[in-house]
Amino acid sequence: MEWIRPEDAGYDEARTLFNAMIxxxxxxxxxxxSAADIREALAYGRQHGLEIAVRSGGHSVAGMSMNDGGLVIDVRGLKDxxxxxxxxxxTVGGGATWGEFDRAAQPYGLAVTGGRVSTTGVSGFTLGGGSGWMDRGWGLACDNLVSVNLVTAAGEEATASAGENPxxxxxxxxxxxxxxxxxxxTFKMYDVGEQVLCGLMLWPLGQARDVARxxxxxxxxxxxxxxSCLVTLIAPPEEFVPAELQGKPALGLVVVYTGDPEEGREAVRPLRSLQPAADIVGPRPYADFQxxxxxxxxxxxxxxxDYHDEFPDAALDVFLRFGEALPHESSQMLLAPWGGRAGRVDPASTPMARRTAQWITHPFxxxxxxxxxxxxIGWAKGFRRDIAPYASGGVYLNFIGHEGQExxxxxxxxxxxxxxxxxxRDFDPDNIxxxxxxxxxxxGEPVETEGAIAH
Structure with missing residues (x-):
């Protein structure tokens, strides 16, 4: 284990997160x-009364994986x-990213629902639920967990599975x-083969209403x-984008079909019939798509x-109005479908409420x-205000920052x-x-947690 302090050369690099606001x-x-390193770090933090944060991929938009004046347990060394x-x-180490995981699984033609970008950490993404491209087909990442090994606040190693610490x-x-x-x-995996049909289609905003409907x-x-996912964005200056669309607000559609690519072509045919101005949907390895x-x-x-049980025309109008007013060329507005397998889980199988939601809006x-x-920030909050009449309550916490206990x-x-x-209370009574x-x-007092023992 390496301890890095403010006077050390690698300190600034080690504390840098994805979100530059932090x-x-x-x-x-x-x-x-190693788990032994984590136990040692936890003991040090408790001995010195330090606030503790845990850092893996570092993609928490609120910077929850970093703190001021405390101890950060950086697990990026656990990448097996x-x-x-x-x-x-x-089985993937708690410090791996989805890009690393997908690359390791690709030679076997296997994958599981992962982050929509490759730099997201596997552990934080999954423990927060894990919504990705394949929610409808495979469920959320957490739905595919077989087991999790972890170090508890007491410094004990524990395994959680259906049969141990359920x-x-x-x-x-x-x-x-x-x-x-x-x-x-440890995850249950799915077949993706050597290639999947995937990519992006773009339309000018003049066609956005009809395409979105x-x-x-x-x-x-x-x-x-x-x-799939519907997205408004500033069309990039890429060769596949017509010159007249580059640098302008556009409507995009991201698709990935995790079956035979020929079947995928038939599946996306109704979308291609909407005559996109740019279309780079084609076969490529799933890990490349990610x-x-x-x-x-x-x-x-x-x-x-926000979650939505349905998305009427009036909600689409709000979505597109804010999508036309992106605050920066890197900003995006996403409308992602849930439903399918993500919504068919036993409601008692996870703590996440409103799993039957059909859509998620995500101002980015x-x-x-x-x-x-x-x-x-005003743009994002304004969208939440105006879309509120069409929201169903609940939220996917991985998509938000600090928005309060409510x-x-x-x-x-x-x-x-x-x-x-x-x-x-039973595993972290002091809220470490x-x-x-x-x-x-x-x-109240913690209860005895059978199975939560060192191993």
């Missing part, structure tokens, strides 16, 4: 490469990835990093093997989100000049939150792990 200075960063093609499972396992299906530091996660009406009956929308780090970010404010901060409660609902609070969408420990 500029925090911890007292010490513990770069860990093992794929079992016969069992169709994979209450803790339930909590890790969306309850975030409230219960320990994940050292490895057609897409909304198309999704519910579309194959669940087809992942990198297509990667954003460069170093930009300022503010995100928020990204900008570079700090002088534009008020405008960019939003955390809405993500789980009162009964699930109370259950999470009891599990939090509070650098997250925090669940407050329930009152």
């Amino acid at each position: 500029d925090r200075r911890p007292a010490v960063i513990a770069q860990c490469s 990835i093992t794929v079992d093609p016969q069992a169709r499972t994979a 209450e803790l396992f339930w909590a890790l299906h969306g309850g975030g990093g409230n219960f320990g530091v994940a050292t490895s996660l 057609a897409y909304r009406d198309f999704v519910p009956a579309s194959p669940e093997a087809l992942g 990198c297509m929308l990667d954003d460069a780090p170093g930009q300022l970010n503010y995100w928020t989100a 404010a990204v900008w570079q000049d700090p002088a534009q901060t008020a405008e960019a 939003r955390i409660m809405a993500a789980f609902g009162p009964e699930n939150y109370a259950r999470l609070a009891r599990i939090k 792990f509070r650098g997250n969408q925090n669940i407050l420990p329930a009152a």
